[in-house]
Amino acid sequence: MTARTDLAKIPVTIVTGFLGAGKTTLIRHLMTNPQGRRLAVLVNEFGTLGVDGDILKSCADENCPAENILELANGCICCTVADDFIPAVERLMALPQRPDHILIETSGLALPKPLLKAFDWPSIRSRITVDGVIALADAEAVAEGRFAPDPVAVDAQRLADDSLDHDTPLAEVFEDQLSCADIVLLSKADLVDEACLDRARAAIAGIAPRPLPILPMRDGLIDPQVILGVGAAAEDDLGARPSHHDGHDDHEHEDFDSVVIDLPEIAEPEALAEAVRTLAREQHILRVKGYVAISGKPMRMLLQAVGERVRAQYDRPWGTQARQTRLVVIAEHDHVDAGAIHAVLAGQAARQG
DSSP: OOOOOTTSOEEEEEEEESTTSSHHHHHHHHHHOOTTOOEEEEEEESSSOOHHHHHHHTTOBTTBOGGGEEEEESSOTTTOIIIIIHHHHHHHHTSSSOOSEEEEEOOTTOOHHHHHHHTTOTTTTTTEEEEEEEEEEEHHHHHTTTTOSOHHHHHHHHHHOTTOOTTSHHHHHHHHHHHTOSEEEEETGGGSOHHHHHHHHHHHHHHSSSOOOEEEOBTTBOOHHHHSSOOOOGGGOGGGSOOTTTTOSOOOOTTEEEEEEEEOOBSOHHHHHHHHHHHHHHHOEEEEEEEEOBTTOSEEEEEEEETTEEEEEEEEEOTTSOOOEEEEEEEEGGGOOHHHHHHHHHHHHHTTO
8 A cells, every 4th residue: 555645635435225234344344444444434324323333433443443433323424414424524524634534425315416516516526436335235135036127027026015115215215326336345245155146146237227337245244445545536427327306406305214112121123123023024124223221141142133133143242331221213204103112122021031
């Protein structure tokens, strides 16, 4: 690596992808393998409970100290460019030790193109450039036809989950993320076979407006040299990155909503996981993430779920932090019923004894 001079633009990598595609896991990997770069991270979450930012701060080190990690919660940065995104980028560029590379993790509902347009903002355009847009896509989900424009594939998927439809906003988000990408990473490739990966590649190729590298990512790992230093200058190439929202000044996220659920300590983690699966089946919940206090355990448990796929791990001691179970639940707007969601989670907890 050669050192970045003060006159050079700071490269930025935008990591986008649908809810639960593995964006935070990828950025953690890049933070621990910086390839000689001093990194800074800007993470955006949908909802008020900052889980991803907390995860990344727990990985801070000399290459990416805690003060280099900024979190923007409860507001999509593609909709709040002037108020939130630009000031946050300016804060990172004003750090005493300027970063060599900035990583931006968008929320799962964000559209990348408004961010690309923001790099023409007068206060930053001469000092920063989009090195590349990396889109993550869940290999298994894509292979099963979710968000594909092929009506046959959509009909087949609807048989399994009638909440999905190729004309829903979810499909538009997915397609816009692929349209802006320089590289697509098929996440969770370790959970599928080669035939499944081939189907996912074909589905993405059918959606993308131009040929794109489509690479499998196993266990959240990819060689950083592949995705850092792309040199795309994507802000200068907007015409090749079409969006469903081209010609509109903004877009809305009223189709999605989130609610934070507070619960007491949990005795049986698997009972809570089953409650989350119940929500996915019966209330069409898209995403659940947060921290769980397990009775008798000094470590807090990080819980993350995409649909019925639930993953949990103990990440660090509670220390002086209050032992409390807090989960953020994300769903399409019409399916967010805070009372019903709390009833399922609290009821499952009450039945543990």
